[in-house]
Amino acid sequence: MNTKYSDLIDQTYYFPQEEFTLEGTELKFHDIDLMELIKEYGAPLKFTYLPKISQNIHRAKKWFADAMEKHDYKGNYNYCYCTKSSHFQHVLNEALKNDIHIETSSAFDINIVEELKASGKITDDTYVLCNGFKRDQYIENIARLLNNGHKNCMPIIDNYEEIDLLSEKIEGKFPIGIRIASEEEPKFEFYTSRLGIGYKNIVPFFNKKIKENEQVELKMLHFFINTGIRDTAYYWNELQKCLRVYVSLKKVCPELDSLNIGGGFPVKNSLHFEYDYAYMVDEIINQIKLYCEEAEVDVPNIFTEFGSFTVGESGGAIYEILYQKQQNDREKWNMINSSFITTLPDTWAISKKFVMLPINRWNDEYERVLLGGLTCDSDDYYNSEQNVNAIYLPKYKKEKPLYIGFFNTGAYQETIGGYGGLHHCLIPQPKHLLIDKDENGNISTKLFSEQQDADDMLKILGYNGHN
Incomplete structure (x- = not known):
């Protein structure tokens, strides 16, 4: 026995x-x-x-490189680390050995970015994508970073007031992204994410607040759903809705050139764990390319914001x-x-x-x-x-x-x-x-x-x- x-x-x-x-x-x-x-x-x-941090970054970079080569995808790929997963210096030091970028979520993140710049871990060429709901201190810190020459600092607009708040503090022209308020699975207690701007409102928002504003340049559309990147009808349907917005926006905003598909890769939680990362990346790249070809627009550069996947394991x-x-x-x-x-x-x-x-x-x-x-x-x-x-x-x-x-x-x-x-x-x-x-x-x-x-x-x- x-x-x-x-x-x-x-x-x-x-x-x-x-x-x-x-x-x-x-x-x-x-x-x-x-x-x-x-x-x-x-x-x-x-x-x-x-070492596991660097290993997972290398894995993801290879999946995207392989998929882009297979599908002759003309855009670039940029791996961002979502700092809220773990802000510790030893984590950032290890992650930044691998030519990556950073996504922030609140005011004090910017202070960490400035520490990393002072120590030579990142440069003005490092993308700093600023997500989250932005008010006084966060706005001040983003503006300081941009005004001090970090031109790749990109605030991701979460609500209708943020452009005005940022414009008051930032000197000269600056790039922005817009976050889509994704629709959640039916089992959620709410239908639409509190983060971002609704699908139907993004193009009107661009026409009203951004199109004639010479101080801001819309470069990125940001997409993320709570359930993460999973091979479900719900995920693929939300990605298609995101691509519809991207194409519509691209046609009225030629300078838009990047799509941020967020994070959401799962972390192994069992010895039974199975997930085909390479397949998911391949299919995402394939769907983006096919949709853009059909709409006759250039494919976007791809950004991801992997946090748990980067550091969890x-x-x-x-x-x-x-x-x-x-x-x-x-x-x-x-x-x-x-x-x-x-x-x-x-x-x-x-x-x-x-x-x-x-x-x-x-x-x-x-x-x-x-x-x-x-x-x-x-x-x-x-x-x-x-x-x-x-x-x-x-x-x-x-x-x-x-x-x-x-x-x-x-x-x-x-x-x-x-x-x-x-x-x-x-x-x-x-x-x-x-x-x-x-x-x-x-x-x-x-x-x-x-x-x-x-x-x-x-x-x-x-x-x-x-x-």
């Missing part, structure tokens, strides 16, 4: 996989000895594996199982030494799934469990692993420590979780480790931040630290 955890994985998934391998009874991630990390740094522990979190609580005859709760709400907030907020695997004891017998966090909150749990509807882990044994890892957690979790600040029930933020690999395959580690302590919390809360 197959009762070992390794047997369960063998009969349930294709394993090993590109990033996951087994050495003896212990899991390796991109050849990183996770148990060695635990021995050196302890758990809970968060880490960022930097670089992140991980490691926890120790502290204790097991048998709450009834069917439910066993394995308690981790941290909190899901505070360290992986998407598991709580949007029921997001991540790849979850034990780090050690793969040859032990397994059991079905639930996973609970340390906060005094009934929602602090993780109760199902994608495509299995239950969590199976090596059996809890007090004398044999068990460690588990959550992988591909690199997007949004730190910022949504309030990195460096207060956390629910004052659960401390874990240590954070940066992992790199040189051209010879040698792995190096660097401690980015220590685990929070009581003094950190007391200072934020306004206490003087007198016990």
Whole structure:
């Protein structure tokens, strides 16, 4: 009878996989000895594996290059990183090694851009696409960047007032884009995105506010839907509607030359994960070219804004199982030494799934469990692993420590979780480790931040630290 955890994985998934391998009874991630990390740094522990960021950028660039060559597509491709996915310097430094551009979403993003310029990471030739709803500080910062010579800073117009607000602050001519307010899937609670301007209103808006305005030049149309880039009738229908707008706009605005198809590539969330990225890119390029040929307009340059795809698969979190609580005859709760709400907030907020695997004891017998966090909150749990509807882990044994890892957690979790600040029930933020690999395959580690302590919390809360 197959009762070992390794047997369960063998009969349930294709394993090993590109990033996951087994050495003896212990899991390796991109050849990183996770148990060695635990021995050196302890758990809970968060880490960022930097090479994965560059790897995913290279993958996407190749998919677009191959598709454009296949279809003899005459436009250019520009890869932008969506900074809101992770603003950390180490993430931007790694991403910017790969000749990419940046998409911003709020005022302080521009301060980061200026820091990157000062350090030589980007130049005036780097596109800075400014999305989001823009008011005073954001407008001021965009204007400062443009007025200081960054001519490839392009505000993407989100509402009818932004052109006037920007024009008051910016000296001379500047480029803009317009964001389409896409129509959401019927299952959404609203029909149209709050972001951007409606399909039917874009050409009239151009004729009224932009056509005779000598200060602005419309260069880009921006398209994005919440469900991301997926092979569904809904996605292709929305892309067709976007292309109709692009063609109509191009015919009255010859200087329009770029289409931003946003982000939305999925991140692997299961060992069962399947997604044909190359096919999707190929079909997008094909449809854009065919539509433009039929309308007799030049194809646009293509921009993308991949955020989660860029950084998501670089992140991980490691926890120790502290204790097991048998709450009834069917439910066993394995308690981790941290909190899901505070360290992986998407598991709580949007029921997001991540790849979850034990780090050690793969040859032990397994059991079905639930996973609970340390906060005094009934929602602090993780109760199902994608495509299995239950969590199976090596059996809890007090004398044999068990460690588990959550992988591909690199997007949004730190910022949504309030990195460096207060956390629910004052659960401390874990240590954070940066992992790199040189051209010879040698792995190096660097401690980015220590685990929070009581003094950190007391200072934020306004206490003087007198016990």
